[in-house]
Amino acid sequence: MGLKEKWVDYEDRFFKVKESIVRKTNRLIFLTLAFGFSLVIYQIGFPKEQYAVDWVNNVLRQIPKLLMMFFLFKWSLKIILSSKKLIFERKHISDFVIFFVFFIFNIFKYQNAIFSSSYFLYLLIASFFFLRFLSVSSEVKNSLLSPSILFTISFSFLIFWGTAMLLIPKATNGNLSLIDSLFTATSAVCVTGLSTVDVPTKFTDLGKDILLILIQIGGLGLMTFTNFFAILFRGGMSLRNHLILSNIIETDQPSSLFSILKKILFFTILVEFLGAILIFVFTAGTYPGTTSDYWFFSFFHSISAFCNAGFSNVADGLYNVNLRKNYNLQNVISWLIILGGIGFPVVIDIYNAMKYYTKSTLRLLFFGERFTFQAKSLSVHSRLVLSSTFVLLVVGTLAFYFLEKNNTLAEHTTMYGKFSGSFFGSVTPRTAGFNTVNMGNLMQSTILLYLLLMWIGAAPSSTGGGIKVTTFTLAVSNVVALAKGKTRIELFRREISQSSVQRAFVVIFTSFMILGVAIFMMSIFDPQIPLHMVAFECFSAYGTVGLSLNLTPSISDGSKLVLIVCMFLGRVGLFTMLFGIFKKVDSESYRYPKDSVQVM
The missing domain is CATH 1.10.287 (Helix Hairpins)
Incomplete structure (x- = not known):
């Protein structure tokens, strides 16, 4: 064997050794973050003596240094044992972000009040653990798992994680049984809103924060988050994962998947943020509390409404004596529910149509170009969802008004109040779960109406449930077609x-x-x-x-x-x-x- 061949052989061996060491170092980084996150949960969620608190804090403050050492070791190895002396790659962005933030933290932790706070360190470790977890979990190893099974497993995992988190002693006031914890976690992840305990009094601020996280992730889906971070921080994801997520979010354009994910997350954050501001404007000062209480109330209900969850952090929910006649609040909540329930494919379809017509209008006004019309501005699916939703809202509002105007709506003395209550009563059964009337006093006919609306539910690929409006409309259309003698x-x-x-x-x-x-x-x-x-x-x-x-x-x-x-x-x-x-x-x-x- 010549010198050149020997050198190539040594290079191959070095490459295999380097890749093995890098993989093991990445595992150590993840395990260190997982260990740190476990200590954070133990620190904030379980009662302990002061000496234990100090010991845990000391250990947590060593974790940033340990992680920085792992990163430096890995990068040094890449420089020494690589033919390409390249460290910065898109797939390593998350590593650089973690290293840089911990580097700044170590410099200023004794000089700045925020950096020296233990809770700031807790937030950093928890955030980076989730960042790393979402990035790692996006790489699906088992090729035997179908998209449907992966979708099911992701929800199961989130439910069991939420159950464990809600069992933390400091998450609740008093003990919470395993079955009640499982029920509440399932209700939050599945964005239902049913609860076997009184959420405002049973859960502490920590418990409500956990519920909010479960609602947000459950509303959008864990696979959406994991694959978004995979693309963002790894520069891409495997072809299999690409096809899996395309199947889950039901898009026929896999090539534009990252663009769709960005639009979904941007639309969600924008709507929830604007909804929280409007809720704050319409509720601040209407019940006892501080400014921070009003903001937490606003964001909690904005996220809960958009995700069609129906959870509330105040006693009696929106039927609270201070809120049941706040019609502006009810209208904001109603539109948040509708926007979350029409489905992301419809939202993206509307966005693309508005973008096209806006561009055509601007070209006509400023450049004198001929206005062009799209042959198909909205897909059949979008038209079906929008028309069905409109019909159900109109019929539901009128039916609720005439059935309940002298019953549960009697306490609303103005016509605006009665129609606001009727509109809210038509929106909320379609998977939202809020109520502004006494549910125990509903007429039997209204209960039957609610059963129908709850069964139909929202649109496909939305935050809502039910059999979906498209399914119901297709069934009705099939009956009409058969009655007319049609075969299609x-x-x-x-x-x-x-x-x-x-x-x-x-x-x-x-x-x-x-x-x-x-x-x-x-x-x-x-x-x-x-x-x-x-x-x-x-x-x-x-x-x-x-x-x-x-x-x-x-x-x-x-x-x-x-x-x-x-x-x-x-x-x-x-x-x-x-x-x-x-x-x-x-x-x-x-x-x-x-x-x-x-x-x-």
Whole structure:
């Protein structure tokens, strides 16, 4: 073997050794951050003696130095054992951010009041752990997992993590049972809003912060966050993950995936921020509290409304005596719910159409160019969602007004108040869960109306639940088409594919099957509860709505488990799980002779 060949052989060995050491160093960095995060949870969540507090703080203050040493070692190794003397790459941005922030922290930690604060260090370690976790977890290792199963696993993981976090002693006032913690975490992650405990009094500020995090991540989906950070900090993600997320957020343009993710996160942050400002303007000074209390109330309810969660951090929620007649607040909450419930594909479609027509108008006004019209400004899906939502809101508002004007709406003396209450009562059953009336006094006819609205729910790829407005509209359109003797569904001068109709039938069938089993099981566990109240609770859980006829806190543990399963299946979807479990047919090249079966 010549000298050149030997050198190449040594280079290959060095490369393998370097890559192995770098991988192990990255694992040490992640494990160090995980250890630091665990200590942070222990420090803020569990009671302990002062000596233990001081010891934990001392250990936590050594973690930034240890992490900086790991980063320097890894970069030095890359310089020494690499032919390309390049450290800065896009996929290493997160490493540089962590190193730089900890470097600044170590310089100023004894010179600045903020940097010297223990809670500032806690925030840094927790934030960087989540940053690293989201980046690492985006790389899916098991090629056998389908997108549907990954979607299900991500929600399961988030629920169990939330359950553990809510069991922290300092997250609650008094003890919280495991079943109540699991129920609340599931309700938050599945953005339902049902609770077996009184959230404002049972949970401390820490517990409410945990709920808010679960609601936000559950509303958008864990896979959305993990893959966004993968693209942002790694410069990309694997082709498999690319296809997985395209399937989850239901886009037919995988090449523009990062652009879609940015629009989703930007739209979410913008709407929630503007909603919080408006809520603050309309509520500040209306009930006892400080400015910070009003801001926390505003952001909590803005996030909870946009994510269609229905949780509130004040006693009696929006039915609170200081809030039930604040109609401006109710209208803001209503529009936050609607914007969160129409679905991100519709929002992106509207954005693209507005962008196109704005550009065409500006070119016409300033450059004299001919105004051009798009042949297809909105997709059939967007038109179907917007028209169905509009019809349901109008019909629901009018029905609620005429059914409840002399009942629960009687305390609202003005016409503006009655219609605001009616509009809110039409919006909130479609997976939001807030209430501004006494739910226990609703008319039987209104309860039936609520069951229908909760079952229908919001739009696909939104923060809401239910069978979805598109599914319901396709089912109605199919009935009309068959009654007219047609063999296909035509909407907005387009023929709807047979696969969409078949999926709508499957979703409706599985929803009735789940609801039927749930109602049957709850009637066994709690036979003393009237059947209409049991049905309302199950519809609310499956539709991830969160409304209750003042029943949830009094149900048995068995019924709680039934509702937990209902909330999970309502958010993830039984059909989604079955789609991932069953093996797909490779081909359908054969056809049997056709025959008919009597159905009427």
